[in-house]
Amino acid sequence: MPRWVIWGFVILCSACSQASPFPDMQPGETGRVVNVIDGDMLVLDTGQGVRLVSIESPALYPRDREADPFAAEGARILEDLTLGRRVQLYYPGITRDRYDRALAHVLTIDGAGPETWLNAEMLKRGGAWVRLYPDTAARGDELLDLEKQARASGRGLWSTVTYRVQTAESVAQDERGFRLVEAELAEAAAIDPDEQYPPACLRSLRGASLRLSIRRDARSACQLPVGTKVLVRGYVSDGELDLTYPRHLQELTDS
Numbered sequence: 613m614p615r616w617v618i619w620g621f622v623i624l625c626s627a628c629s630q631a632s633p634f635p636d637m638q639p640g641e642t643g644r645v646v647n648v649i650d651g652d653m654l655v656l657d658t659g660q661g662v663r664l665v666s667i668e669s670p671a672l673y674p675r676d677r678e679a680d681p682f683a684a685e686g687a688r689i690l691e692d693l694t695l696g697r698r699v700q701l702y703y704p705g706i707t708r709d710r711y712d713r714a715l716a717h718v719l720t721i722d723g724a725g726p727e728t729w730l731n732a733e734m735l736k737r738g739g740a741w742v743r744l745y746p747d748t749a750a751r752g753d754e755l756l757d758l759e760k761q762a763r764a765s766g767r768g769l770w771s772t773v774t775y776r777v778q779t780a781e782s783v784a785q786d787e788r789g790f791r792l793v794e795a796e797l798a799e800a801a802a803i804d805p806d807e808q809y810p811p812a813c814l815r816s817l818r819g820a821s822l823r824l825s826i827r828r829d830a831r832s833a834c835q836l837p838v839g840t841k842v843l844v845r846g847y848v849s850d851g852e853l854d855l856t857y858p859r860h861l862q863e864l865t866d867s
Contacts, residue, residue, distance in 0.1 A: 633702075633719060633729065636750055640701035640716055645694040649673070651686025651739045653713070654694055661713040664731045665704060666755050668743040668790070670769065680789065682769040689739035689768070693730060698722040704750035715748055735759045738768020741775070741790065741845065744857050746829055752859055763792075777843070780820035780853075788849045794864065795820065797840045814852075825852040833861050841866075 632639070643656030651669025654662050670680035672687050701716035709715055718730040734740040735758040742759045744752045763770045763777070770776065780795035798816035801823050812831035815824040824844065826833050833855060836842070841864040846854045855861055 633727075634704075634717060634751075637702040637704045637717060638707075640703050640707065640714065642698060642700050642721065644698050645696065648687055648691040648695060650683060651690050651734060654690065654718075656699070661711070662701065662718060663709060663713040663715050664718055664734065664740075665715045665748040666717075666742060666744055666750075666752060667731050667734055667740040669734065669740040670790075681772055681774040686734075686739040686769065689737050690730070690734060693728060693733060694718075694720070697724050699730070705747040717751070731755065732758055735762055736767075738762045738766075738770050741769070741792075743845070744859055746857065749857070749859070756859070780817040780822045783820065783822045783848060783853070785821055785851050789847065791846070791848045791853065793822070793844050793846075793848075793853055795822075795824070795842055795844060797824070797836055797842060798838055800834075821851060822848070823852050825854050827854065827856045830855045830858050830861065832858055836863075 641656070641658065641660065643658045643660065645654050646657045647655040649655065649661075650672035652664045652667055654664075656662060669686035669690070670683035672679050672683040674680065697720050700719045700721045701714055702719065703714075703716055706715060720726075720728045720730065732755060735742065735755055742752070742755050762768065775790070775792070777792045777794055780793050783791065783793060796818040798818045801814040801816045803810050803814050811825040812828050813826050813834035815826060815834070817824055843862045843864055844853055844855055845860045846856060848854075
């Protein structure tokens with residue numbers, strides 16, 4: 613057998629033996645990062661916008677308000693990690709949102725620096741928090757652990773007052789935005805019959821005016837007993853904290 617055939621076979625086998633970093637996901641496009649919009653969105657040289665799934669960074673260009681606290685810093689972290697680098701997309705579920713952005717985990721694949729799982733790295737550096745959706749929630753528990761470590765170390769946005777864990781009693785009636793809230797569940801509250809998009813249920817929180825609005829995908833939380841202590845992540849507005857996904861609620865135990 614010619615030597616070039618043998619070497620070709622060896623190289624092919626070596627490539628085949630390399631395990632995918634995301635074996636549970638569908639490999640997608642590759643491209644070079646030419647622009648960073650904010651801490652969870654970038655643009656490839658193909659023109660494709662990419663939304664880093666399962667994380668969310670403070671909004672740099674929200675429609676009807678000023679930039680969120682730590683938004684510029686979050687965008688800078690992603691820019692430092694990615695600008696000019698070649699990346700590979702991996703899809704855990706649906707591949708596009710309504711704005712035709714790719715919904716992907718993103719891995720750097722060039723020799724310009726270490727191979728980096730960007731979604732995870734943004735959490736490690738405190739540039740983003742976890743936000744999961746049913747269609748793209750793969751590796752969610754791993755990401756939650758990384759966020760927890762960043763919170764415990766006070767990295768990035770977790771060093772600011774805005775994003776520190778709050779008690780339900782401390783959330784002001786006019787407060788708005790993403791929050792992590794510790795609370796004790798109380799009785800069910802009445803849902804406004806005129807509400808256009810009513811929740812699956814509404815729970816009072818002991819000692820607080822804030823209420824927990826539990827959406828359809830998280831409706832299992834409606835059955836949690838009174839007195840359950842929880843840590844909830846979601847958006848606060850109009851005196852309610854929105855729970856949209858089961859893993860956005862963590863039951864706490866006394867230690």
